[in-house]
Amino acid sequence: MGRLSSLVKETAIYGVSSILGRMLNWLLVPLYTQYLLPDEYGIVTELYAYAAFLLIIYTYGMETAFFRFTNKNENNQDFILNQSQASILVSSVLLSTMLILFATPITNYLEYPGKEKYIIWFSVILAIDAIVAIPFANLRLRQKAKRFAWIKLVNIFLNIGFNLFFIVLCTYIVTQTGESSLKNIIARFFNQKELVDYIFISNLIASGAMFIIFLKDIIKIRIRLNWDLLKEMYKYAFPIMIMSLAGVTNEMLSRAVLKKWLPEGFYPGYSNQAALGIFGAAYKLSVFMTLSIQAFRYAAEPFFFSRAKDKDSKELFSSVMFWFVVFGSIILVVIVLNLDIIGFLFLRNEAYWDGLIVVPILLTANLFLGIYYNLSIWFKLTDKTYYGTLISVSGAGLTIILNYVLIPVWGYVGSSIATLVCYFSMVIFSYFLGKKYYPVPYKTGRYLFYIILAVLFSYVGFNMPENYTIKFKLFQFTLILLFIAILAIMEWKQLRPLFKRNGNES
Numbered sequence: 001m002g003r004l005s006s007l008v009k010e011t012a013i014y015g016v017s018s019i020l021g022r023m024l025n026w027l028l029v030p031l032y033t034q035y036l037l038p039d040e041y042g043i044v045t046e047l048y049a050y051a052a053f054l055l056i057i058y059t060y061g062m063e064t065a066f067f068r069f070t071n072k073n074e075n076n077q078d079f080i081l082n083q084s085q086a087s088i089l090v091s092s093v094l095l096s097t098m099l100i101l102f103a104t105p106i107t108n109y110l111e112y113p114g115k116e117k118y119i120i121w122f123s124v125i126l127a128i129d130a131i132v133a134i135p136f137a138n139l140r141l142r143q144k145a146k147r148f149a150w151i152k153l154v155n156i157f158l159n160i161g162f163n164l165f166f167i168v169l170c171t172y173i174v175t176q177t178g179e180s181s182l183k184n185i186i187a188r189f190f191n192q193k194e195l196v197d198y199i200f201i202s203n204l205i206a207s208g209a210m211f212i213i214f215l216k217d218i219i220k221i222r223i224r225l226n227w228d229l230l231k232e233m234y235k236y237a238f239p240i241m242i243m244s245l246a247g248v249t250n251e252m253l254s255r256a257v258l259k260k261w262l263p264e265g266f267y268p269g270y271s272n273q274a275a276l277g278i279f280g281a282a283y284k285l286s287v288f289m290t291l292s293i294q295a296f297r298y299a300a301e302p303f304f305f306s307r308a309k310d311k312d313s314k315e316l317f318s319s320v321m322f323w324f325v326v327f328g329s330i331i332l333v334v335i336v337l338n339l340d341i342i343g344f345l346f347l348r349n350e351a352y353w354d355g356l357i358v359v360p361i362l363l364t365a366n367l368f369l370g371i372y373y374n375l376s377i378w379f380k381l382t383d384k385t386y387y388g389t390l391i392s393v394s395g396a397g398l399t400i401i402l403n404y405v406l407i408p409v410w411g412y413v414g415s416s417i418a419t420l421v422c423y424f425s426m427v428i429f430s431y432f433l434g435k436k437y438y439p440v441p442y443k444t445g446r447y448l449f450y451i452i453l454a455v456l457f458s459y460v461g462f463n464m465p466e467n468y469t470i471k472f473k474l475f476q477f478t479l480i481l482l483f484i485a486i487l488a489i490m491e492w493k494q495l496r497p498l499f500k501r502n503g504n505e506s
């Protein structure tokens with residue numbers, strides 16, 4: 001019992017630090033959309049999309065390999081730690097050196113001529129983030145969850161703090177009329193016309209702080225690579241890297257390729273770069289569903305494994321899926337029918353509002369992604385994880401094909417549809433394979449009914465009239481209440497015990 005409570009506590013700490021981190025970083029969206037034009041935010045969107053791919057290549061599954069091999073060889077943990085860190089250190093330096101050497105061709109390909117500094121900054125950020133990955137993994141191995149969490153939060157708060165300092169405070173000071181000593185000092189290092197630079201510089205400073213925190217661990221590394229051990233670790237890590245690349249392809253490919261695959265002039269009035277910025281900002285609004293999924297994953301995976309041997313485990317898993325679909329459907333309806341308010345609050349420039357059309361599609365896609373994570377318990381409990389790799393890689397292939405076909409036809413709407421189709425297909429594949437290897441009595445018909453109902457309500461309430469009125473807002477609010485009422489009536493038998501229990505407790 002003590003071990004289980006410790007696991008729950010650590011899971012909560014890791015989960016809170018990760019979810020809180022994503023929430024805080026997400027709160028930078030209103031800042032960026034207020035101060036950056038869509039074409040400027042397009043640069044941020046594109047480079048961070050590529051960075052997501054590169055970070056997986058930089059770490060190449062060594063974190064998981066480190067966990068696996070230290071557990072297999074408990075007497076040689078320090079040796080394995082040193083080998084893992086040395087490998088990452090050497091490869092990161094080599095990869096970043098290559099990026100810096102080819103900075104000019106890369107910037108020309110990305111259509112940022114003369115902006116080699118972006119590639120240099122990102123090469124340093126990626127190297128640091130990769131190098132500290134093993135020290136972070138070591139903290140998890142040694143169950144130092146609190147230290148792990150506070151270092152992560154230091155990184156996040158530094159990034160946010162410097163964004164606010166450069167973009168808000170420095171901009172405010174240099175735009176004031178009149179002369180002052182403070183204004184002259186700020187003007188020496190701050191250029192209001194290059195705000196994108198300071199987003200990357202803030203990230204660089206935050207990553208540098210992590211490097212300094214782990215410096216004692218890093219300087220202990222001895223660059224003496226044991227190729228016999230590392231070959232085994234690489235062999236184990238390579239499939240993990242492939243699966244991770246497949247996952248990031250499903251999530252990030254659209255933002256990496258939209259500018260290139262979108263025909264010039266597709267959106268009258270703004271460039272492909274601006275279209276990418278609009279899409280990137282709108283994509284961030286789907287984080288509401290993403291955070292719910294992430295919170296669910298942190299709580300559910302330990303729960304599933306701990307309950308797997310119970311007699312009624314499959315009925316329990318079905319119940320978990322049921323309630324996930326119910327609450328996910330509510331989240332979908334509530335967010336979509338309040339996108340006018342959310343868009344106004346978080347997309348501070350009207351130029352970004354055209355992208356709101358993709359948010360319902362992406363929210364629905366992420367709901368299916370959550371269902372897939374729920375279904376995936378079958379291949380984790382049956383040790384058939386290679387099916388997870390197969391499904392992820394197939395999904396990535398479908399994502400690439402659909403983006404290539406749909407972006408020239410429907411723009412970023414087509415890209416969003418590609419994401420939806422990808423995650424839905426992953427659900428279908430996992431569901432039917434799960435029925436074969438680990439059948440769970442899911443209430444499939446009821447799940448589909450609620451999802452279709454949620455999509456229908458969202459569609460009706462999202463298509464706003466040209467003359468938007470308070471009456472229409474009341475109509476949207478009524479739709480939300482009606483949807484929740486339908487759920488409550490249909491599931492009253494399951495909800496009634498909860499109300500009775502709360503009544504008794506009070």
